[in-house]
Amino acid sequence: ESGEEMLQDLLNDKTDAIIMNEGFRDSFNLIDKKFESETKVIYTLDKQKTIENLKSASVTKESFIVYISGIDTTGPITTTSRSDVNMLMAVNPVKKKIGLVFIPRDYYVSLQCHDGVCETGAMDKLTHAGLYGVEVSQATIENILGVDINYNIRINFDTLTTMVDALGGIDINSDQDVNLRNGPRCNIKQGENHVDGRCALGFARERYAYNAGDRHRGENQQEVIRAMINKMTTTNIIKNYESILNAVQGMFQTNMKTDEITALIQMQINDMAKWDVQSTLVDGKGDMVPTYSYGSTPLYVMRPYTDSISSAKIFINEIIKQNEVKK
Secondary structure, three states, X not given: OOHHHHHHHHHOOOXXXXXXXXXXXXXXXXXXXXXXXXXXXXXXXOOOOOOXXXXXXXXXXXXXXXXXXXXXXXXXXXXXXXXXXXXXXXXXXXOOEEEEEEOOOOEEEEOOOOOOOOOOOOEEEHHHHHHHOHHHHHHHHHHHHOOOOXXXXXXXXXXXXXXXXXXXXXXXXXXXXXXXXXXXXXXXXXXEEEEOHHXXXXXXXXXOOOOOOHHHHHXXXXXXXXXXXXXXXXXXXXXXXXXXXXXXXXXXXEOOOHHHHHHHHHHHHHHOOOOEEEEEEOOEEEEEEEEOOOEEEEEEEEEXXXXXXXXXXXXXXXXXXXXXXXX
């Protein structure tokens, strides 16, 4: 039975109660506005799972890929939610290169599931993959781009705000003057802007001010990450990394080990190398179709352009390829 059928059975008194993933709350409210006012939670079960990492890398000597999942919430990072930000960060520590690949939240994709949490091969929006856990989102993206992802990191609004403030603010570049819906009084002007955590978050969330909507928002999110990397790699603030990590403790989830994070930081402190940060995004064509998670309700999706996917694969490979060994 689909989530939509479960919802209607509950609202039409065909069943007394349903068991649901809390991450579906927004979905159910979208399908039927009566859900929030006419139902109540009678029992909550929290399930914790240790996310294993079977693809670890020697992070200071070989290239690796990180999946960044941004959930559209504040509060506990353990909350299961849609993954509204989906970005790959390809890192080459030898060549000091980083490549950011933004994947639209509405990308229409084939889910890659495990342990029966969903149906592998079912077509859905990428953002909905997050409802079934970060591993499903990661595996789905691996399938799209044909890459092995070594690590994942899960962040939310609070993580970004706190991290930027812990860095003492960042310098972002905007291609136009912007009035932020989620950052009033931030006064973003065309060119370089020094922003605190609140304004950085507003800039990363903005889409209505742009003709390209979510595509432009993806570019802004890449710009915020680029600015954070630049602040950490070109200033002495990285030497205070313990206080920065303490500031965001409990605000992010990752399967990267503490000693791997520390090794990267120590490498940067030792050489203070400047990193070349490049970015790209995959694109597609809009459509209205039913999705696996929402049942028969047609939703906006983006059907991937195959040439866009191919270009992203080439982009990632160019970043992560190691120096050729001379014979």
